Amino acid sequence: MKTTAAVAFAKEQPLTIVEIDLDEPRANEVRIRMVASGVCHTDAIVRDQWYPTPLPAVLGHEGAGVVDAVGSAVTKVVVGDHVLLSFDHCGECANCASGLPSYCTNFFGANFGGRRADGSSGFSHNGEQISSHFFGQSSFSQFANVSANSVVKVSKTAPLEILAPLGCGIQTGAGAVLNSLNPPAGSSIVIFGAGAVGLSGLLAAVIAGCTTIIAVDVHDSRLAFARELGATHIINASTQDAVAEIKQITGGGAQFALETTGVPVVFSNMTYSLAVRGHAVVVGAAALGTNANFDIGSLLPMGITVTMVVEGDSVPSTFVPQLVDLFERGLFPFDKLTKPYPFAEINQAFDDSAAGLTLKPIVIF
Ligand code: CXF
Ligand code: ZN
Numbered sequence: 615m616k617t618t619a620a621v622a623f624a625k626e627q628p629l630t631i632v633e634i635d636l637d638e639p640r641a642n643e644v645r646i647r648m649v650a651s652g653v654c655h656t657d658a659i660v661r662d663q664w665y666p667t668p669l670p671a672v673l674g675h676e677g678a679g680v681v682d683a684v685g686s687a688v689t690k691v692v693v694g695d696h697v698l699l700s701f702d703h704c705g706e707c708a709n710c711a712s713g714l715p716s717y718c719t720n721f722f723g724a725n726f727g728g729r730r731a732d733g734s735s736g737f738s739h740n741g742e743q744i745s746s747h748f749f750g751q752s753s754f755s756q757f758a759n760v761s762a763n764s765v766v767k768v769s770k771t772a773p774l775e776i777l778a779p780l781g782c783g784i785q786t787g788a789g790a791v792l793n794s795l796n797p798p799a800g801s802s803i804v805i806f807g808a809g810a811v812g813l814s815g816l817l818a819a820v821i822a823g824c825t826t827i828i829a830v831d832v833h834d835s836r837l838a839f840a841r842e843l844g845a846t847h848i849i850n851a852s853t854q855d856a857v858a859e860i861k862q863i864t865g866g867g868a869q870f871a872l873e874t875t876g877v878p879v880v881f882s883n884m885t886y887s888l889a890v891r892g893h894a895v896v897v898g899a900a901a902l903g904t905n906a907n908f909d910i911g912s913l914l915p916m917g918i919t920v921t922m923v924v925e926g927d928s929v930p931s932t933f934v935p936q937l938v939d940l941f942e943r944g945l946f947p948f949d950k951l952t953k954p955y956p957f958a959e960i961n962q963a964f965d966d967s968a969a970g971l972t973l974k975p976i977v978i979f
Contacts, residue, residue: 619737619755620960621744623670625663628961629754634672634739639759640730644691645683646699646760651753652676652779652952653963653975655809656899660726660748661964664901667728671745672737675701675725676976677753677760678778688762696770698938700781700930701725702750702761715763716925724761725749749782754960756979766934776949777941779810779974780934782925784948786897787814789926789933790872791822794895797870799823804860804887805845807874808836810951810974811897813843815872817946820844824870828863830856830880833970843950851883860887867892874898878906885909888918895923954978 617636620629639645657673659665667673677699681691691697702725703710703718710718718724728745729735736746736759746752750764768777787810797803803824805812808831819827820843828847829840837848849859861867867889873881876898884894885908928934940946951973955963963975 615757617755617757619672619752620674620957621670621739622661622673625669626661629661629964631958631960632739634737634744634755636755636757636759637734637736639683639685641685641687642762643685643759644681644688644762644765646677646679646697646751646758647682648677648679648753648756648758648979649774650678650778650976650978652783653960653967653977654779654783655967656782658964658968659899659901664899665726667726667748668745670739670742671728671748672752672755672758673748674752674754675699675749676779676782677751677758678774682757685762690762691765691767695767696772696774698766698768698774698777698781698934699751699753699760699764700749700766700785700928700934701925702747702764705763713929714927715929716927721924754977766930768935768938772938775954775976775978776952777938778976779952780937781930783810783974784814785928785930785933785937786926787811787872787874788818788937788946789928790895790897790923791815791818793927793933794921794923795870795872795893797822797824800825801870802826802828802864802868802889803870803872804828804830804868804884805872805874806830806880806884807898808833808840809874812872812874813840813951813973814948815874816840816843816845817948821940821945826864826868828860828868830860836970851880857883857886864889870894872897876900876904878904881906882908885913885918885920888916891917893919893921895921897923897926952976
């Protein structure tokens, strides 16, 4: 069948909306009619080829839509079900089997390879293969054949146009706090980067009952918003000494930290901002080969833990519904981070995100 999609034809160039060909869903796939898709920083860095998904490609990995057709081996959904889409995973390797699907041993191939396991692509244009199955979905397409392992069924009353980004950016921030750090009520946490991931983590820190929540960024407007969402302290790292401020606020260092920027000096500052036995998680993507200073001499006696975390250690089939429930109860107002764009304006959505004008764009089909 034909479908309309936003295609990344060339590195660092805007996406082009074109009509392309979509093949038939395989046994383990569902064809989704996309209703909405969040735009994530990872879409931009793959368009720019920080990660080597072959171009041309249909990106997009925060899809939300309606099941349009079901492969013969799929039992979890039927035609007409409403679904949110998340990352792909094999479901069978040791890490998947032990409840850590974001560390699937084939995570990179399944999510960034641009092809099915059998080497085929779902999309073509004028006879040329176009990378598909980005995070198992390639949600910047009106229709896509999606890996069943990427699909999370939700209620037909759930607002897909708002919930779309739960499957990546929002679960990454919230999961990093609730799943990876699991801070006890009354604890201190510092969040580096007040973007969509950092602020999702901040909302999660409020849910967890952290009583000292420090947001660090370089934009006063984002910091003011962080305070509205529950930050007890804000630090502008472009004008203040973040490490000194954090130590002063916490009386020696934060118990927990979330690093969302992927910037080397921020990583280093994060290590110095921790209390003895503090725990930090790093979720901000950086280009391959990005290195940061890590002072082994000073930090070993601190007994700190730094964990690299993918997708907030989430199991989407259980964590995404938990986040939907928290949202519906008014306890997780991540919709304050979102802004809708018509699908035709997807490049504007990318640009506004890069410029810091929009925290979490959602394109609407
Ligand atoms: C990505 C970040 C880089 C590692 C894989 C997961 N998160 C999604 O956008
Ligand atoms: Zn993402």
